[in-house]
Structures are given as structure tokens and as C-alpha cells.
Amino acid sequence: MRRLIAGLVLGTALATTPMAAQAETPKNALVMAFAIDDLITLDPAGMFEFSALEYAGNTYDRLIGFDNDDVSKIYGVVAESWDVSEDGLTFTFKIRDGIKFASGNDLTAEDAAFSLQRVVLLDQSPAFILGQFGFTADNVKDRIRATDENTLVMEVDQPYAPSFVLYCLTAGVGAVVDKKVVLEHEKDGDLGAEWMKTNYAGSGPFALNKWTAGESLSLTANEDYWDGAPAMKRVIIRNVKEAASQQLLLQKGDIDIARNLEADQLASVKGDENIKLLSKGKGALWYLGLSQKNEFLSKPEVREALKYLVDYDGITETIMAGRAQTHQAFLPEGFLGAYNENPYSLDIEKAKALLADAGLADGFTVTMDTRNTTAVMSMAQSIQATWAQAGINLEIIPGDNKQTLTKYRARQHDIYIGRWGPDYQDPHTNASTFAWNPDNSDDASAKPLAWRNSWNPGDMTAEVDKAILERDSEKRAAMYVDLQKKVLESGPFVIMFQETEIAAMRDNVNNLVLGPSFDNNYYRFVTKD
Incomplete structure (x- = not known):
């Protein structure tokens, strides 16, 4: 099979x-x-x-x-x-x-x-x-x-x-x-x-050979694998974060596959007869997590304003060209109950009015923890520019993903720009992290994304628990649509894009x-x- x-x-x-x-x-x-x-x-x-x-x-x-x-x-x-x-x-x-x-x-x-x-x-x-x-x-x-x-x-x-x-x-x-x-x-x-x-x-088709943190990961084929040995006897993964470096290595033939090419590099290699591209829609979502410990971000008018201060079209068409589509609800397209309407678009004047309603007509200063890769930094800089038009001073704090994740998981951020992938293909995987938080205390045992952002979703937690017991798929789907609408309206998330992964390979x-x-x-x- x-x-x-x-x-x-x-x-x-x-x-x-x-x-x-x-x-x-x-x-x-x-x-x-x-x-x-x-x-x-x-x-x-x-x-x-x-x-x-x-x-x-x-x-x-x-x-x-x-x-x-x-x-x-x-x-x-x-x-x-x-x-x-x-x-x-x-x-x-x-x-x-x-x-x-x-x-x-x-x-x-x-x-x-x-x-x-x-x-x-x-x-x-x-x-x-x-x-x-x-x-x-x-x-x-x-x-x-x-x-x-x-x-x-x-x-x-x-x-x-x-x-x-x-x-x-x-x-x-x-x-x-x-x-x-x-x-x-x-x-x-x-x-x-x-x-x-x-x-x-383990017992899988490949076994670990060596991991050198920050440098490389190498695997060897399991020749006795029960479902057939892999054709490749070794897999060598080089930690190369720069997209331009990946492109150069690929076109020279030093690597077989480049996994993180950005828009400019993808446009360049499409004309190379030695390179082909493979794409797949993924369940991963790009989003902003807004800490509710922050005095400004805890205001509902501010949260709504920030959703009107993202240039969704500009980012998908340029920075993420071919690698994402606008998607603003917490269930990715393709999941049971996915809500595929996108109610927010860039609207500076509407955002300004909402900030004024929050008593912040002159704006405020806030920080964003950002993984220091080209795409994420470019997204953060685009957001920084549009927020500035509404008077918000966004300070970007770049770091390795391990650093930013550790800080985020400790609830020590103001804003985190991240990529969230479902843990399994049931809608509960995202409902239980974006809309569920039974204990919002700092020492809670469960630490979903709602908890990381210090948000108590109230009755939504019970609604999420109820949805996993519903065996009628149509009724269950409707429950998830309702939850997504509620999170869109009041949640501490600016969900922006659903990912398309592209791998560039030697021919x-x-x-x-x-x-x-x-x-x-x-x-x-x-x-x-």
C-alpha cells in the first residue's frame, strides 16, 4: 500500500x-x-x-x-x-x-x-x-x-x-x-x-548517521526496510539558510535539491534547463501572534486594526510569489470545516479609525520576534511599513528560529511572526491551539497558541471539546466554521497566508x-x- x-x-x-x-x-x-x-x-x-x-x-x-x-x-x-x-x-x-x-x-x-x-x-x-x-x-x-x-x-x-x-x-x-x-x-x-x-x-527507511547542530544532518538507508530499501543510500541535508546560496549550489550541481528558494531565485531558476520545480499545497499557515499581556495588543480595536494593516495581496504576489495564498481562518483549505472567506484587506483609514476608538490615535511602539530568513524578514518589513502608515512603530527583533520559538513558548514576546503546521489532518489539531485554552496561568500544563499569547477564549474552549465528540461530519464541520468566525473576530491572531511548498531540483x-x-x-x- x-x-x-x-x-x-x-x-x-x-x-x-x-x-x-x-x-x-x-x-x-x-x-x-x-x-x-x-x-x-x-x-x-x-x-x-x-x-x-x-x-x-x-x-x-x-x-x-x-x-x-x-x-x-x-x-x-x-x-x-x-x-x-x-x-x-x-x-x-x-x-x-x-x-x-x-x-x-x-x-x-x-x-x-x-x-x-x-x-x-x-x-x-x-x-x-x-x-x-x-x-x-x-x-x-x-x-x-x-x-x-x-x-x-x-x-x-x-x-x-x-x-x-x-x-x-x-x-x-x-x-x-x-x-x-x-x-x-x-x-x-x-x-x-x-x-x-x-x-x-527507529525502524524507518533511513537511519541517523550524524547531526551537527547548525551545519548538517545525514542519514543512511535501511537496507532491510520491511517495505523496500530506498534507492538513495545516503541523504545529506546541509543547513543553508540563504536562498541565494541555495540557488548557487543547485545551479553548480553541488546539491540535488534546494528547499528554501525565495521569489527572486525561483524566477531565475525557471529559465534553467537543468532545474525543475515541484510544488505542493501545504496545511501550514503564516500568522502573527499578539500577546495579550501587552497593554496595547490586549485592546480588541487594536487587534482588529492590525488585521487591516497587512498588505495581503502585495506579500502573496511579490515576497511569497507562488509560495502562499491569502487565507485568514485557522483551518487550512482542504480540512473538514475550513472557512475560506477572507474578510480583511489592507485599509489604512479603517485601521486608523479603530486605533482612535482604542484611544491610540497617535499610535504606539511594539516589538516583533522574527526568524532571520529572507522571506520572514521581508514579510516583517512589509508589515512594519504598513503599520507605520497608521502610526504604529514596529521594532523587528531577528533571531534564529530556535531562539524566537523559545521566547514565544515562554510568553515573553509582544508579537511573534510564525508558521504553524497542523499536527494531524483532523480539524481539532488547529481548533485546539487557536481556540482552546483551559488554563491561562503562566504555569499551565497545556500550552496551545492561545495560551502562548495569554488569551482566554472563554466559551470557545468548551465548544472545541464538544466538536470532537460529534460524529455527524456535517454538524461537526458547521461547528468549526462557527469557531473560526469567532476567532477571526476576537482572537489575538492575524492569520495571513496558507503555504505552498516549492522544491527546486536538478533535472x-x-x-x-x-x-x-x-x-x-x-x-x-x-x-x-
């Missing part, structure tokens, strides 16, 4: 040319330039960053997967099949025979149970995905358990829509780790967490898979002519 993915990208190049001379990279190695400065950990139980989860998608097998072209089609990966009890509370998974970890150990239901338990017990950033189902450190070993080598049982606390539960297991937290290897490296009861930050214990590179989410980009099918 998974082999069908190999055909997904055939015929999807935006530009095709006659066969060009072979790139100067080895024929059995894939070399990419990619901004991977957001890598913090290689542990699936802790990773919550775009680059890390793409890494995990290529090195770890997950319990469940979905078709990249039709995300409504869910299939088993480590879990070959499953059953749901009549009361909707018990999921029983049959674990596939014949899967081995890189260590040579057999993958069993005990490994799968341990992996899920470990996510909950470590309680790091992605743990909330499983915590939604009532799993806690006290009960998880009873509620998630292996009953024999091939049977995994998971007992949830409410009769959720089954697809919601299954989609959560397609996320990074559904990655299965080698229990024996992980526990061999356990220190002081940390379940191997410190070791796993920079090491590997001899085939079958790279770009998926609908950041962790569904696959290297295992890549070949070179």
Missing part, C-alpha cells in the same frame, strides 16, 4: 526540460540545502519543529499513515489493522509482523505501547496530542498496553470520532521507538530522553514526495537518472 506513494509526484513538475547533464553529487546520494536551524531534538517524544518532524517522517515508522493525495484515506503502517469497540472507548491494533529496528531487534506491540507511554510520561511539547484522550502519567501504562507481541490496546476516556484518534496517531507522537535500545541509555529515570536528543532508535532527480503536511515529505522514493 505504501509503495503507491511513489507515483504521487509523477507529472507534477511546474517546469520540465530535456534531460540535463548529471549533477555532481554521487548517484546513490541525495544532497539537499534546507534551512534546518530549528532542530532542537531528534527524539520523537520531544520534537515539535518542522525540520525535526520531517526527519522523523523519514526515519521512524508510525502506527498509522494517510494518503498524501487524499488525506481521508487512512491506512496502517506499524499497525496493520485495528478495531474500535462498540462504545468507542477501546482501540485494538494488530502490529505488523516482520519489522525490525536498526538495532536488529524485532518491533513488537510492547515497543509501540512503550513509545506512546513514553510521550505521556516525558510530557514534552507534543505530549498534549495524546493527553487529549485522558492519558496521564498515572494511568497511561494501564490504558495503553500490549496484551501480546502483536496486539496493542488503547483505552480513551470519551467516545471520540474514531478518525480523530487515528489521525493523532499519524503525528510524530505515533513514531515507534526501540524500547530495549532506549532503556539501555536511560539515566536517572529519564527514559533515554537525553540520549535520544542526538541519537536514533535528473525524480520522485521526491511533498505531502500536505511538513512531516509527509518523503525521500525514500527518490531516484536519479
Whole structure:
């Protein structure tokens, strides 16, 4: 079933040319330039960053997967099949025979149970995905358990829509780790967490070779992979943040794929007969997070004014040319219940009137934490210019993604410009972060985007909880449309764009898979002519 993915990208190049001379990279190695400065950990139980989860998608097998072209089609990966009890509370998974970890150990239901338990017990950033189902450190070993080598049982606390539960297991937290290897490296009861930050214990098509933080990430093919060994024996990812540098390396043949070309570089390589482009609409959203601890941003008139102070058309047509479309609601187009109306456009005079209503006719000064890549800085500078027309002095604070994320997660920002990708393909993934916040205190255990921006969404939290129990898809979709309208009206977010990813490749590179989410980009099918 998974082999069908190999055909997904055939015929999807935006530009095709006659066969060009072979790139100067080895024929059995894939070399990419990619901004991977957001890598913090290689542990699936802790990773919550775009680059890390793409890494995990290529090195770890997950319990469940979905078709990249039709995300409504869910299939088993480590879990070959499953059953749901009549009361909707018990999921029983049959674990596939014949899967081995890189260590040579057999993958069993005990490994799968341990992996899920470990996510909950470590309680790091992605743990909330499983915590939604009532799993806690006290009960998880009873509620998630292996009953024999091939049977995994998971007992949830409410009769959720089954697809919601299954989609959560397609996320990074559904990655299965080698229990024996992980526990061999356990220190002081940390379940191997410190070791796993920079090491590997998976069964996927590629294994970790070496990660040099800030420089490169290299993988080696799993020649014994249960679903077929990759054609590329090595994958080398070079951390190159500058788009112009990526273009130069690509056109010289020093790399096979450039992942972060900006508008100018994409326009230039389209005329190169040795380069072809591959695009895929993604679920990622570009947005501004407005801290409600800030005395100015906490005013509803200010929040609304800022939504009228973004040059949506100008940014999509120039800075993001081809790589984004205007989208202002929290569910990306393509999700159940997505609201695709865009009520805001650049309107300086309307914004000024709203600021005057807030008692801020003379404007104010505020800071924005910004990842120091070309596209993000250009977006920030465009916003800075339009805000200035309404009297707002926006100070841009650039930094590496790791720095800006750390500050944002600690609620120490005024404004954060960021890119948010869904953790799974169910609408709850975004509803539960943009419109849900059960505890707005600084020491809360759940830390969704609403919490990061110190916003209490009130009754919306209960409405989000209610939506995941609705099994009628039309009724459920209507609930999400209503939530999106409410967040648009009152939320501390300026949601701006939905991403289109473009990869530029040497003409001899085939079958790279770009998926609908950041962790569904696959290297295992890549070949070179």
C-alpha cells in the first residue's frame, strides 16, 4: 500500500526540460540545502519543529499513515489493522509482523505501547496530542498496553470520532521507538530522553548517521526496510539558510535539491534547463501572534486594526510569489470545516479609525520576534511599513528560529511572526491551539497558541471539546466554521497566508514526495537518472 506513494509526484513538475547533464553529487546520494536551524531534538517524544518532524517522517515508522493525495484515506503502517469497540472507548491494533529496528531487534506491540507511554510520561511539547484522550502519567501504562507481541490496546476516556484518534496517531507522537535500545541509555529515570536528543532508535527507511547542530544532518538507508530499501543510500541535508546560496549550489550541481528558494531565485531558476520545480499545497499557515499581556495588543480595536494593516495581496504576489495564498481562518483549505472567506484587506483609514476608538490615535511602539530568513524578514518589513502608515512603530527583533520559538513558548514576546503546521489532518489539531485554552496561568500544563499569547477564549474552549465528540461530519464541520468566525473576530491572531511548498531540483532527480503536511515529505522514493 505504501509503495503507491511513489507515483504521487509523477507529472507534477511546474517546469520540465530535456534531460540535463548529471549533477555532481554521487548517484546513490541525495544532497539537499534546507534551512534546518530549528532542530532542537531528534527524539520523537520531544520534537515539535518542522525540520525535526520531517526527519522523523523519514526515519521512524508510525502506527498509522494517510494518503498524501487524499488525506481521508487512512491506512496502517506499524499497525496493520485495528478495531474500535462498540462504545468507542477501546482501540485494538494488530502490529505488523516482520519489522525490525536498526538495532536488529524485532518491533513488537510492547515497543509501540512503550513509545506512546513514553510521550505521556516525558510530557514534552507534543505530549498534549495524546493527553487529549485522558492519558496521564498515572494511568497511561494501564490504558495503553500490549496484551501480546502483536496486539496493542488503547483505552480513551470519551467516545471520540474514531478518525480523530487515528489521525493523532499519524503525528510524530505515533513514531515507534526501540524500547530495549532506549532503556539501555536511560539515566536517572529519564527514559533515554537525553540520549535520544542526538541519537536514533527507529525502524524507518533511513537511519541517523550524524547531526551537527547548525551545519548538517545525514542519514543512511535501511537496507532491510520491511517495505523496500530506498534507492538513495545516503541523504545529506546541509543547513543553508540563504536562498541565494541555495540557488548557487543547485545551479553548480553541488546539491540535488534546494528547499528554501525565495521569489527572486525561483524566477531565475525557471529559465534553467537543468532545474525543475515541484510544488505542493501545504496545511501550514503564516500568522502573527499578539500577546495579550501587552497593554496595547490586549485592546480588541487594536487587534482588529492590525488585521487591516497587512498588505495581503502585495506579500502573496511579490515576497511569497507562488509560495502562499491569502487565507485568514485557522483551518487550512482542504480540512473538514475550513472557512475560506477572507474578510480583511489592507485599509489604512479603517485601521486608523479603530486605533482612535482604542484611544491610540497617535499610535504606539511594539516589538516583533522574527526568524532571520529572507522571506520572514521581508514579510516583517512589509508589515512594519504598513503599520507605520497608521502610526504604529514596529521594532523587528531577528533571531534564529530556535531562539524566537523559545521566547514565544515562554510568553515573553509582544508579537511573534510564525508558521504553524497542523499536527494531524483532523480539524481539532488547529481548533485546539487557536481556540482552546483551559488554563491561562503562566504555569499551565497545556500550552496551545492561545495560551502562548495569554488569551482566554472563554466559551470557545468548551465548544472545541464538544466538536470532537460529534460524529455527524456535517454538524461537526458547521461547528468549526462557527469557531473560526469567532476567532477571526476576537482572537489575538492575524492569520495571513496558507503555504505552498516549492522544491527546486536538478533535472535528473525524480520522485521526491511533498505531502500536505511538513512531516509527509518523503525521500525514500527518490531516484536519479
